[in-house]
Amino acid sequence: MSRELPGLRHWPFWVLGFWCLAVVFARLLDWSPFALSPDAIALAHILQGPSWQALLGHDDLGRDILSRILAGAEVSLKVALTVTLVTMTAGVFVGMVAGYFGGWVDRLLMQVTDVFLAFPGILLAIAFAAVLGPGLNNLILALCLTSWVGYARLTRAQALSLRNRQHVQAAESLGAGAPRIMLRHILPLLSAPLVVEATYSIAGLVIAEASLSFLGLGIQAPQASWGSMLRDGVRYMLVAPHYVLAVGLSLMSLVLAVNVLGDKLRDALDVKR
């Protein structure tokens, strides 16, 4: 059963589009007199609730929460997309080599992925981030070091079965080399499951970035990040519930939209997961 691709009729598309456009729009404003100032401290407005001047209120240093949420969205999306691109490339490479060549290469590489999978959830990313130290680059590095495994497993499983397809064997008997077969004859058939996997992984990475920043291992002050904003928001939950609610709902809307988009893509592309 193949359904249509998700499009304008589906709400996740609109939510995701809203965040992407909002981030771009915030960036464009930088060149105008109305530039947002997510880091501008205003002690007169500390923890004030929503008003016409600040639609989502002010945080514990009087900064405009809406501006900081947009800045945090930018960081979040940047990290998720960067890590997805890097880990998908690396994971597909590892999985393809393991699945296509088989033998001891396969056993060795799968042994390595087994070790990485032995660390539940984001535990390993926390460990890497802890020793690498805080900061945006180390955060990206820690997530890259741990997120390639899923792609490697997926690619390997598919390559194992695709290797025996007739069109691959035909190419082999015509003398095509291994790199050509992997790139031209196996990879295209992998694109649907990879797209679905990448969609889910973006949602996972948005959460992972926020988790690490929440623990103080990711983005550092004063730069805005949804994770560190949530941590601060929790601290002032009693006096300023608008802070934690605004950030939490933003994070939730983005993750939910990406996940539902993944579900729809999976159905449309007929991918088993």
Next chain:
Amino acid sequence: MLRRLLGIVPVVFGVLLLTFLLVHLVPGDPVEVMLGESASSADRSALRAELGLDRPIHVQFGAYLGRLAQGDFGHSIHTREPVADMLAERLPATIRLALLSLAIAIAIGLPLGVVAALRANRWPDKLATFSSLALSAMPHFWLGPLLMMVFALWLGWLPVSGMERPASIVLPALTLGFGLSAILTRMTRASLLEVLNEDFVRTARAKGLPERDVILGHALRAGMLPVVTIVGLQLGSLLAGTVITETVFGWDGIGRLLVESIEKRDYPVTQACVLVIALIYVLVNLLTDLTYARLDPRVRYVS
């Protein structure tokens, strides 16, 4: 079964190697990072010798394994307390929290999943599916504060945080349990839907069994198999979830110990926490596989 048992040997070895290498990933001199700039050079060389950082790396790894075999996880840099004692003190709290969360998740997830499957594509299903989707988009550091705000701050029914009162466990357990119940609902629904189309369910209906017996006696029994695997696998990741949840609620378990050790740059403690959580995860997964093999005759005969 023996193959599965032997299979975890290289994995455990790899986990040990990776956690050992963690400290060597510290940019610069780990001793300097741990002690700070004000430490005397005598303190530094003492710590360097204790951690064995002055020896070749393979010798260090051998010594690390040797100490672990004797149950020696090293000493905390700050309190000088043996890390093994700290783990023994904190681990029971985490296990208590994880087991209660699992019970909550099963109590919510299973019935919801069954109802969703039996009323597929009608409003109970849509409600269950949407709420599980929404819950899976709520990381623990957002769901936790939300529950805290409603049940502790506004309604005042439960303690905000800490672990002094018996009721203190409820909010962190609900946080972890709700998140897991979302996954369980989805899995139960999918698994049961698949089974409901099987021949043996049709046969059971055809021979005139009441619908209740068809569902409870035939469909559920077969449909629960994949769910057992999920429950087992998730028990392990609950442990990872405790890192954040324990931090949010000030629950003194191993997850909070990990975060505290990271903040203090107490690497031996960090290393030990990561190692212990990973080893428990591997062990639980192994037990899950073995249980699954016991429950499903097909798996037993094939292997």
